[in-house]
Amino acid sequence: MGDAIARGRTRYLLDVQDVSVRFRVYEGYLKVLDGVNFNVRPGERVGLVGETGCGKTTLMKTIMRILAPNAAKPEGKVFFEGSELLGTGRGGPRVPRKRAMAMVFQDPTAALNPVFTVGSQMADAIRAAIGTGADRGEVRKIAVDTLKGVSLADPERILNSYPFQLSGGMRQRVCIAMAIAVPGGLLIADEPGTSLDVTIQDQILRLLQDIVQRKGTSVILITHSLGVVREMSDRAYVMYAGSMVENAPSRELVRDPLHPYTRGLVVSVPRLTGGGIAVGISGRIPNYLNPPTGCRFHPRCPHFLPVCSQQRPSFYEVRDGHHVACFLYGGGHDG
Amino acid sequence: MTRQDLRDSWARRQESLRKGFYRFSRNPVSVVGLVVVALVALVAVFGPSIAPYPQHARAYVNFGDAKQPPNRKYLFGTDIIGRDILSRLLFAVRPAVLTGVLVQATVVPIGTVLGMIGGYFPGTWISTLIMRAADVFVSVPALILALAVCAVLQPTFTNSMIAVSIASWPWYGRLVYGMTSSLRNEYFVKAAELAGASKARILFREILPNVVSPLLTKVTLDIPYVIMLSASLSYVGLGEQPPIPSLGNMVSDGVKYIPDQWWIVVAPALAIVVIVLGFNLLGDGLRDMLAMEDS
Amino acid sequence: MPASFMEVATTDREILRVENLKKHFPISKDKAVEAVDGVSFAMPEGEVFGLVGESGSGKSTVAYTVIGMYKATSGRIIYRSQDITKTYNRRSLALKKEVQIVFQDPGSSLNPRQTIGQILDMPLSVHRLCTGQDRVRRIQELLEMVELPPDFMFKYPRNIGGGEKQMVSIARALATNPSFVILDEPTSALDVSVQAKVINLLIRLQKQFGLSYLFITHDLGLMRNLAHRVAIMYLGKVCEVATAQEFFTNPLHPYTRMLLSSIPVLTEAEEDLKPKRFTSRGEIPSPVNVPPGCSFHLRCPEASGQCSITDPSWAEASSGHEVRCHLYTSASCIQAGAGARGAEW
Numbered sequence: 001m002g003d004a005i006a007r008g009r010t011r012y013l014l015d016v017q018d019v020s021v022r023f024r025v026y027e028g029y030l031k032v033l034d035g036v037n038f039n040v041r042p043g044e045r046v047g048l049v050g051e052t053g054c055g056k057t058t059l060m061k062t063i064m065r066i067l068a069p070n071a072a073k074p075e076g077k078v079f080f081e082g083s084e085l086l087g088t089g090r091g092g093p094r095v096p097r098k099r100a101m102a103m104v105f106q107d108p109t110a111a112l113n114p115v116f117t118v119g120s121q122m123a124d125a126i127r128a129a130i131g132t133g134a135d136r137g138e139v140r141k142i143a144v145d146t147l148k149g150v151s152l153a154d155p156e157r158i159l160n161s162y163p164f165q166l167s168g169g170m171r172q173r174v175c176i177a178m179a180i181a182v183p184g185g186l187l188i189a190d191e192p193g194t195s196l197d198v199t200i201q202d203q204i205l206r207l208l209q210d211i212v213q214r215k216g217t218s219v220i221l222i223t224h225s226l227g228v229v230r231e232m233s234d235r236a237y238v239m240y241a242g243s244m245v246e247n248a249p250s251r252e253l254v255r256d257p258l259h260p261y262t263r264g265l266v267v268s269v270p271r272l273t274g275g276g277i278a279v280g281i282s283g284r285i286p287n288y289l290n291p292p293t294g295c296r297f298h299p300r301c302p303h304f305l306p307v308c309s310q311q312r313p314s315f316y317e318v319r320d321g322h323h324v325a326c327f328l329y330g331g332g333h334d335g
Numbered sequence: 336m337t338r339q340d341l342r343d344s345w346a347r348r349q350e351s352l353r354k355g356f357y358r359f360s361r362n363p364v365s366v367v368g369l370v371v372v373a374l375v376a377l378v379a380v381f382g383p384s385i386a387p388y389p390q391h392a393r394a395y396v397n398f399g400d401a402k403q404p405p406n407r408k409y410l411f412g413t414d415i416i417g418r419d420i421l422s423r424l425l426f427a428v429r430p431a432v433l434t435g436v437l438v439q440a441t442v443v444p445i446g447t448v449l450g451m452i453g454g455y456f457p458g459t460w461i462s463t464l465i466m467r468a469a470d471v472f473v474s475v476p477a478l479i480l481a482l483a484v485c486a487v488l489q490p491t492f493t494n495s496m497i498a499v500s501i502a503s504w505p506w507y508g509r510l511v512y513g514m515t516s517s518l519r520n521e522y523f524v525k526a527a528e529l530a531g532a533s534k535a536r537i538l539f540r541e542i543l544p545n546v547v548s549p550l551l552t553k554v555t556l557d558i559p560y561v562i563m564l565s566a567s568l569s570y571v572g573l574g575e576q577p578p579i580p581s582l583g584n585m586v587s588d589g590v591k592y593i594p595d596q597w598w599i600v601v602a603p604a605l606a607i608v609v610i611v612l613g614f615n616l617l618g619d620g621l622r623d624m625l626a627m628e629d630s
Numbered sequence: 631m632p633a634s635f636m637e638v639a640t641t642d643r644e645i646l647r648v649e650n651l652k653k654h655f656p657i658s659k660d661k662a663v664e665a666v667d668g669v670s671f672a673m674p675e676g677e678v679f680g681l682v683g684e685s686g687s688g689k690s691t692v693a694y695t696v697i698g699m700y701k702a703t704s705g706r707i708i709y710r711s712q713d714i715t716k717t718y719n720r721r722s723l724a725l726k727k728e729v730q731i732v733f734q735d736p737g738s739s740l741n742p743r744q745t746i747g748q749i750l751d752m753p754l755s756v757h758r759l760c761t762g763q764d765r766v767r768r769i770q771e772l773l774e775m776v777e778l779p780p781d782f783m784f785k786y787p788r789n790i791g792g793g794e795k796q797m798v799s800i801a802r803a804l805a806t807n808p809s810f811v812i813l814d815e816p817t818s819a820l821d822v823s824v825q826a827k828v829i830n831l832l833i834r835l836q837k838q839f840g841l842s843y844l845f846i847t848h849d850l851g852l853m854r855n856l857a858h859r860v861a862i863m864y865l866g867k868v869c870e871v872a873t874a875q876e877f878f879t880n881p882l883h884p885y886t887r888m889l890l891s892s893i894p895v896l897t898e899a900e901e902d903l904k905p906k907r908f909t910s911r912g913e914i915p916s917p918v919n920v921p922p923g924c925s926f927h928l929r930c931p932e933a934s935g936q937c938s939i940t941d942p943s944w945a946e947a948s949s950g951h952e953v954r955c956h957l958y959t960s961a962s963c964i965q966a967g968a969g970a971r972g973a974e975w
Contacts, residue, residue: 347784521738522733522735523738523739523740525733526731526733526739527752527756528718529697529698529699529718529726529730529731530752530753530756530757530806531723531726531727531753531756531757532756536756540752541741541744544744545741545743547743
């Protein structure tokens with residue numbers, strides 16, 4: 001668990017400050033990200049909860065510098081290990097970035113090239129991180145060690161296998177292995193295990209927990225499951241329509257959600273103890289061409305106040321470590 | 336449908352056309368293709384009417400003006416018997432474009448229907464028959480096949496079109512066969528089948544609309560291929576017979592006189608290049624536009 | 631007001647009965663994928679029957695065989711006392727009107743080249759229900775029924791969200807006024823708030839029209855709040871069947887317990903309800919190589935010698951609660967033993 005938090009360190013591994021991103025389309029601009037504030041400390045597991053269309057993938061792509069060509073230049077700053085990423089020219093220094101930040105995608109089958117063996121794909125990932133000059137023996141050894149590190153038995157056989165010969169859970173482990181092959185600072189896991197069965201997903205999430213503890217890697221865990229967030233992350237953000245609406249330690253977030261959107265989400269999860277199904281949240285996600293003024297959630301909010309459509313609430317610290325962007329809790333421009 | 340409904344649906348159609356054109360125009364080269372094709376179409380329709388010397392496209396001889404390089408009187412020069420190249424060219428574009436369009440108009444529906452039947456009913460005798468026939472026709476090079484057909488029939492313009500059609504249908508058959516085979520397993524097709532829709536309904540209402548986009552691109556990109564094929568046939572003397580000009584026979588006439596009277600071959604050859612390039616650029620643009628729509 | 635769902639189905643007429651259904655997919659002369667290997671259950675009219683399982687369990691195959699997409703290898707499917715064990719090609723049009731299915735993937739369930747109006751028109755046109763202006767009205771009625779605005783008629787699937795696509799699939803399934811709807815993981819691909827809307831809609835429609843649902847999902851939380859009775863499947867066979875209440879408060883089969891213990895939950899109350907955690911072991915075997923004896927024995931923490939040799943038979947733990955496991959087949963284990971053993975873990 002985050003020693004970093006216990007020690008109260010404020011040095012962030014990743015610090016996203018007020019990032020906004022727009023995309024140019026026929027009808028105008030899609031203002032997808034709208035002043036996102038987000039940070040990750042070393043050795044921390046941060047959950048990012050958001051539904052389809054909230055912009056979480058765009059945010060990750062912005063951090064990883066892999067936005068689509070029709071994206072206008074992002075505003076704001078992204079600090080990673082102290083250096084600012086957005087201001088640097090496109091491409092920037094490649095090797096240090098790749099070693100330090102890696103992403104594991106949702107669908108392990110799609111992330112692996114079916115016509116190459118696992119071994120050759122891992123070799124590519126390792127070489128990209130440590131430099132193409134490394135010799136084959138060294139690369140192989142790193143690959144074997146990493147596969148052992150993700151609890152895969154018989155790593156030699158797996159390195160010689162093709163992806164289709166492995167099960168979904170094994171493929172996901174291989175993807176994680178490729179991402180952590182060289183010790184880095186940050187692992188971004190996009191809905192890991194969502195396409196897998198619950199029992200296998202459980203194993204994968206525990207593996208990520210183990211990696212964090214062993215290697216001190218930080219993890220951004222993107223998920224739409226509040227249950228996963230509660231059990232598998234230290235701290236979590238809730239994202240809606242391009243900005244963060246709430247941030248708290250995970251258990252507290254789920255036990256005592258403050259933002260009306262978070263409340264809507266928590267209530268919508270069917271409980272094992274029964275009690276029926278909540279009505280969900282009325283309305284649809286906003287149109288990014290003409291997003292709602294002020295707080296982007298206001299058209300769907302059961303606690304709407306007039307100020308909500310006029311101003312954007314800032315991220316206001318209600319309790320220790322628990323931030324909400326909502327006028328119900330004060331968060332005005334005077335914070 | 337009220338009048339308001341009709342106005343609304345017309346407005347929606349206009350909007351989607353405008354959006355479509357926006358996507359298309361993202362690539363300026365495609366717009367060039369569109370412009371070229373539009374010009375070629377105009378020439379095909381109005382060419383004979385604006386030709387300065389229409390009589391040169393028929394039996395005409397004027398040795399006095401023969402072998403003249405491009406000048407003020409004859410913009411592209413004259414050939415060895417004194418006929419104006421420009422006028423003959425304007426007359427020759429029409430049958431070329433006509434071949435392209437008519438052949439596609441015959442081959443595409445037939446190929447599509449046969450391909451859909453082949454793809455939707457795999458394993459049946461009719462499907463096997465269709466696809467093996469397509470295999471046979473595809474394995475013979477198109478030009479040879481067309482030559483063979485023309486050799487059997489009289490060497491006329493119509494017969495050369497028939498020959499090119501026979502050589503072209505299997506490509507559509509196989510493309511549509513492939514698409515139908517994969518579409519067959521989509522959930523929306525299953526939903527229609529399970530709801531009780533007839534086979535005909537499924538083929539024409541569920542599968543066909545999904546086949547149209549890639550088909551449209553292929554059709555546009557194939558028109559120049561067909562034109563080239565028919566030009567090749569008339570180059571060897573099958574197709575329009577002299578004195579009627581066609582791009583192929585004009586090139587074959589002119590080949591004998593390069594490099595001295597270069598203009599006799601360059602003019603029709605350049606025309607072929609322009610037409611082919613125009614359709615190719617247009618086809619590429621269409622494909623990119625339709626790809627953008629899906630993403 | 632959240633929709634509550636605890637009333638047990640009241641009518642006695644049986645709408646569906648599946649007897650020893652098997653579906654094997656041959657992959658070579660002597661090997662086959664035994665996707666469904668002897669499944670039996672019965673549903674009274676008006677019930678929501680849940681089928682739960684992981685990948686390879688065969689739950690979707692059961693659905694597709696019941697709807698007639700697959701040809702059953704053996705066994706019987708009986709709809710309202712009529713044997714319908716044949717593929718959809720051979721089924722009557724009237725039957726297709728009665729029995730409908732909603733698929734999992736919203737993306738490919740709707741024809742991308744058709745408008746919503748055309749998609750909803752299809753079943754009406756196939757079964758020749760209403761004509762002309764009436765049909766337009768009926769389509770608008772269907773859209774209203776699934777709480778979608780009437781102008782959706784002119785939209786294309788690519789312009790509407792995943793949840794809305796599923797609503798359209800549901801509207802399409804209900805267009806012919808069916809009595810029995812099979813729902814194959816209809817909300818698995820949706821966000822949780824959208825899922826809540828869709829499920830509420832399904833509950834409302836079920837009550838309004840007295841529909842019977844065969845509901846398939848891997849989401850146990852959802853099942854708890856939606857189904858009257860639940861059956862859990864593993865590698866082609868059913869392991870346990872019980873009312874939703876019983877299933878979650880007193881799970882007996884080791885696989886059921888393993889599954890329940892691996893779900894991430896939100897509240898302390900749910901944590902307490904879960905069987906004590908034991909880390910799930912191993913990979914799910916492929917349905918091509920089904921382990922001998924009880925197919926779960928390789929992963930089962932309670933496996934004994936018998937488990938690798940003979941397939942367990944059914945035992946009734948309490949009224950309506952049946953389990954297929956060697957732990958419970960000897961008479962002394964039932965009733966007194968079952969509950970106590972449950973607490974040991």
